[in-house]
Amino acid sequence: VRHHVETDIAHKTILLGDSGVGKTSLLVQFDTGKFQAGSFSATVGIGFTNKVVMVDDTKVKLQIWDTAGQERFRSVTHAYYRDAHALLLLYDVTNKNSFDNIRAWLGEIKEYAQDDVVIMLLGNKCDSQSSERMVRREDGERIARENTVAFMETSAKTGQNVELAFIAIARELKARK
Ligand code: GDP
Ligand code: MG
Numbered sequence: 001v002r003h004h005v006e007t008d009i010a011h012k013t014i015l016l017g018d019s020g021v022g023k024t025s026l027l028v029q030f031d032t033g034k035f036q037a038g039s040f041s042a043t044v045g046i047g048f049t050n051k052v053v054m055v056d057d058t059k060v061k062l063q064i065w066d067t068a069g070q071e072r073f074r075s076v077t078h079a080y081y082r083d084a085h086a087l088l089l090l091y092d093v094t095n096k097n098s099f100d101n102i103r104a105w106l107g108e109i110k111e112y113a114q115d116d117v118v119i120m121l122l123g124n125k126c127d128s129q130s131s132e133r134m135v136r137r138e139d140g141e142r143i144a145r146e147n148t149v150a151f152m153e154t155s156a157k158t159g160q161n162v163e164l165a166f167i168a169i170a171r172e173l174k175a176r177k
Helices: 002-008 023-032 078-082 096-100 102-112 137-146 162-176
Strands: 010-016 048-055 058-066 086-092 118-124 150-153
Touching: 010 023, 010 162, 023 048, 023 058, 023 086, 023 118, 023 162, 048 162, 058 162, 078 102, 086 096, 086 102, 086 162, 096 102, 096 137, 118 137, 118 162, 137 150, 150 162
Parallel strands: 010 058, 010 086, 086 118, 118 150
Antiparallel strands: 048 058
16 A cells, blocks of 8 residues: 555665674574574575564564675675665674774775664674673773764673664664654
8 A cells, every 4th residue: 555655665774794793693583582502604694584673653674684604705795785774783792803893894884885874883792701701891882982873782692682772773763764
């Protein structure tokens, strides 16, 4: 029905970040509520998952893309960024290198994504023991603040903040309509 078309638009949402930070696990946790230990092969997660998130009384449709494999070669194509409405940029709190690469990811995003793209930075694997943690929450908060993007720590393993992260994205997308 014609007057429903607008609310039916699925917002293209892309998971970005270094290989191994937990992008596929985060999407699987959000989609199924489950965590499967062990890496997903590069072929798993190609394509997208459609999810509907309720924001107040409105359905916000997300078409969530997982960047399986490509991140290793930095060949996430620029066309892929260009029509994205939202980006979830992940690092792994137990992997300093994945955090150090956030600046480069943000640089690429600024260059190739739409100016009004909704960005959320996620420090994933926050369930990890403090002895394993290499990135403090404050460090994540600081880089998010410096780049005026939202920030959360998440765990694809326990599910902590996973739904909240997607709800926050959906809320922001709705507000920007
Ligand atoms: P991707 O390459 O970014 O898609 O990362 P994967 O989803 O394949 O996850 C890489 C590895 O990290 C796997 O062994 C996962 O089981 C593990 N992993 C992912 N998310 C979490 C998390 O939140 N906590 C913990 N402890 N391990 C995680
Ligand atoms: Mg993956």
